[in-house]
Amino acid sequence: MHIGIIGGIGPAATDFYYRNLIKAHALANKKFVLTIVHAEVSDVIGNIAANTPGKQAKIFIQLAYRLEASGADVIAISSIAAHFCIAEFIALSPLPIISIIPTLESELKKED
Template sequence: MHIGLIAGIGPAATDFYYRGLIDRHAAAGIPLDLTMAHADVREMSRNLVAGNPTRQAEIFAGLVQRMKGAGAEAAVITSMGGHFCVKELTAISPLPVLNAIPAVDAALAKRGLRKIGILGTRAVMESHLYGGIPSVEVVPTEALDRVHDTYVAMATIGHVTEAQRQVFFEEGRRLRARGAEAIMLGGTDLFLAFAGHDPGFPVIDCADIHVDAIFATSAR
């Protein structure tokens, strides 16, 4: 299947999805057929903060139309934050949208988790991944503003500082202390902070689950 990636939201997240799909297809000996269209992470952030999913869905739909013209058969939003408009996009998209949220909920249920914490944008943390993970109880993140601002700063430039890493690790430990069995990385770019590091608690990466689901679909 020819996959269309809405990319650029942010640059590190695009790299994560692209490399992940390359690696999975190569390991399976299956050719990867893929087209990307660039979205502006700053524009998306403005619409997210303004609570304007309809406008962002219209922007994404225009990019999906371009990818459809290039032969894509399904579209992907390469950002958990970008899923704030996935319902609106699905309603108007020229192609089927491979939604991350049902895949994440299924993965959480399969692992038998009962209570988790979430790190990511304010919208993802407050909405519990847009209300899409009913299989688990979510421990509220108390440092919402600090985690959100740190995440956005990191995602916008595609690079993490040690101080930013410690913000995520400290809040993850607090969530664990308050009963979370694992911490869900609800922001795609969080791999920048966690890859190759032991935070001292179990981690579930939403983006990795999404890439697995995309591969399973594209390999059919």
Template sequence: MHIGLIGGIGPASTEYYYRALTKRHAAAGQRLSLTIANAHAPELVANMEAANVSGQAECFAGYVNQLRAGGCEAVALSSMGAHFCIKELEAVSSLPVISAIPSLESHFLTMGVTRVGVLGTTSVMQSKLYGIGSVEVIVPPAEELGKVHSNYIAMALSGAATDDQRRFFGSAGLNLYRDRGAEVIVLGGTDLFLAFKGREGDYGYPIVDSALIHAEAIARVAMGTI
């Protein structure tokens, strides 16, 4: 199946999805058919922070139409933050949307966990992973949500993590795990790999990368294995 990916939100996560999809297809001996539409990250951030759900859904719908015209048969967003308008996008999209939410929920059920900590944008954290109901979702204290969000957005827009950001997110995850009872820490922002990748064992807690879980689900659809 020809997959359309709405990327650029941010650029690093788009590349991360692309690498994950090509790796999965290569392992299966299959050829990846993929087209990427480059969305405007600052526009997404502005709409997220203004809770402009319908406006962002319509914006994404335009990219879906572009991808459909290019032959795509299903689409996905390369951003967990962008899922704040996923229901509204599904309602207006001219193609099926491969959401990250069901694949994350299935992954938690397979793991057998009941309490997960999440880091990401304010929309991801305040919605408790967009209402996933099979687990209890633990988030940082209210007074820390803004700092987590601002650090994440700065990292996503720059496409790189500073040492201070790596330390900040590592500590925030540890607080959720050690002090708030989370069994695993979910990287609920698809750019969080910038802070964690290659250093997962340094933090002292198990990690679930939402981008990789989502990319695996996209690959299964692309290869017709679901």
């Protein structure tokens, strides 16, 4: 599977994904194929502050087309904060989106 990551929003998060994906693929003895595109943190922060998820989703869509052109099969966003527009992004994306939100919700419910 060719994974596409929208990164750069939180460089440390992008690095975390990258290192752990390498490790997971190596442990599973699977070929690792990854493309990372860089999103502008100032755009994300501005759109969060302005509560304009649709505007941010359109920015992510342009990045999604680049990932699609690179051969990516799925997309992940390495920033939790950038998930504020995940519903709008999923609705427009040319590729399936892997979101951390369902996993977080599941884990938080276990805490109750």
